[in-house]
Amino acid sequence: MSDVAERLEELRDRGLYRRLRLISGPQGPRVLLNGRPVLLLCSNNYLGLADHPKVRGAAAEAAMRWGAGAGASRLVSGSMEPHRRLESQLAEFKGYEAALLFGSGYLANSGVIAALAGSGQVVFSDELNHASIVDGCRLSRAETFVYRHGDLEHLAWGLEQADGCGALIVSDGVFSMDGDVAPLPELLELARRHDCRLMVDEAHATGALGRDGRGAVAAAGLSGEVDIVVGTLGKALGSYGAYVCANAETVDLLLNTARPFIFSTAPPPPSVAAASAALELISPHRVERLQANADRFRSALAAEGLEAGRSRTQIIPIEVGEAEPTMALCERLLERGVFAQGIRPPTVPAGSSRLRLTVMATHRVGELERAAKLVGGAARELGLVAPQPLTA
Ligand SMILES: Cc1ncc(COP(=O)(O)O)c(C=O)c1O
Numbered sequence: 001m002s003d004v005a006e007r008l009e010e011l012r013d014r015g016l017y018r019r020l021r022l023i024s025g026p027q028g029p030r031v032l033l034n035g036r037p038v039l040l041l042c043s044n045n046y047l048g049l050a051d052h053p054k055v056r057g058a059a060a061e062a063a064m065r066w067g068a069g070a071g072a073s074r075l076v077s078g079s080m081e082p083h084r085r086l087e088s089q090l091a092e093f094k095g096y097e098a099a100l101l102f103g104s105g106y107l108a109n110s111g112v113i114a115a116l117a118g119s120g121q122v123v124f125s126d127e128l129n130h131a132s133i134v135d136g137c138r139l140s141r142a143e144t145f146v147y148r149h150g151d152l153e154h155l156a157w158g159l160e161q162a163d164g165c166g167a168l169i170v171s172d173g174v175f176s177m178d179g180d181v182a183p184l185p186e187l188l189e190l191a192r193r194h195d196c197r198l199m200v201d202e203a204h205a206t207g208a209l210g211r212d213g214r215g216a217v218a219a220a221g222l223s224g225e226v227d228i229v230v231g232t233l234g235k236a237l238g239s240y241g242a243y244v245c246a247n248a249e250t251v252d253l254l255l256n257t258a259r260p261f262i263f264s265t266a267p268p269p270p271s272v273a274a275a276s277a278a279l280e281l282i283s284p285h286r287v288e289r290l291q292a293n294a295d296r297f298r299s300a301l302a303a304e305g306l307e308a309g310r311s312r313t314q315i316i317p318i319e320v321g322e323a324e325p326t327m328a329l330c331e332r333l334l335e336r337g338v339f340a341q342g343i344r345p346p347t348v349p350a351g352s353s354r355l356r357l358t359v360m361a362t363h364r365v366g367e368l369e370r371a372a373k374l375v376g377g378a379a380r381e382l383g384l385v386a387p388q389p390l391t392a
Contacts, residue, residue: 015323026051029363041357042341047286048362049238049278062273070266082272095223096245105232107260108242110136115258117142117167124169159194166196173205173216179315184220199228207236213287233275241267290361297368304376305385316357326353332378
């Protein structure tokens, strides 16, 4: 057996083998999976903008006007108008002096952390931060102090130990696998007290929290105060790519030193134009609809005896524990027309595999309530929750 085959076998043995599932059609509330209709409960197309006609139209028009690709890094072959326009829209939306586009959220996080911290310095990172932040910390060559999830005392202790060498505190704004919100005012206070920068990843907060979906930083009244805000175009903005907002000087430094900006082709014009159109479509109505759907779905799940942990947002985890029963639940739900992806290590810590359910503003309340019953029923059949008491 080759070493590659052995590694694949080991993944299968541990219940961690992954495969792609083929769907037809765009990321709407319902998709065809292997030709069968299913309710899609695991997409990050939170506001339903990826399949909005105006967003698709903007992408198509940009493809005709600017072409399919950006040709090179913007520092090499020139910066196109759609990129400049989206950057000024995003800076205004987020309340910052400047913004800079990156190829993806993964590239933005890894590049920004490595540009702002280095050897001899310390980065402070929440233990549940996204993998791209973890990799950014590794790339930076700074020492990383991983503080317990949301534990401000642990963080404060780490900052004191760092004795002035702290460069950056970094946190998800909304945690991607738990749907809870970081304690941003307290993080900022600690950053200021210890003369560190604060960087917040708004991947799951943009479009979901704050006035008109401006994000967790805006919801906390900290726009322009948090030093660096990162976000993706790939979730509520329905496209692909990412951005960083900061003051003009910091953005200039990133343009000059962030390696994924310098050494990677700029995001394609159709994706950039699609995100511009999506930004214009974000409205209080859509954001409220998303929040109301999330609240209704959480309550319907709770009525089935399924608690969503710390979730306060559209990301609703149902923790199962081990990988195999999590995937058994996922498969059973697929048979019944619900696509709710099972999430396993290393995406989540060992022993905390879960269904990560995500709602969209475009789901109907009735279908979410039916889905909650199906999740509850399947979980009970598999012995993952206690049977429901009989009601009189
Ligand atoms: C918190 C967080 N940050 C960053 C990313 C990466 O963003 P992108 O998909 O644009 O690479 C993700 C995506 O899964 C995420 O959940």
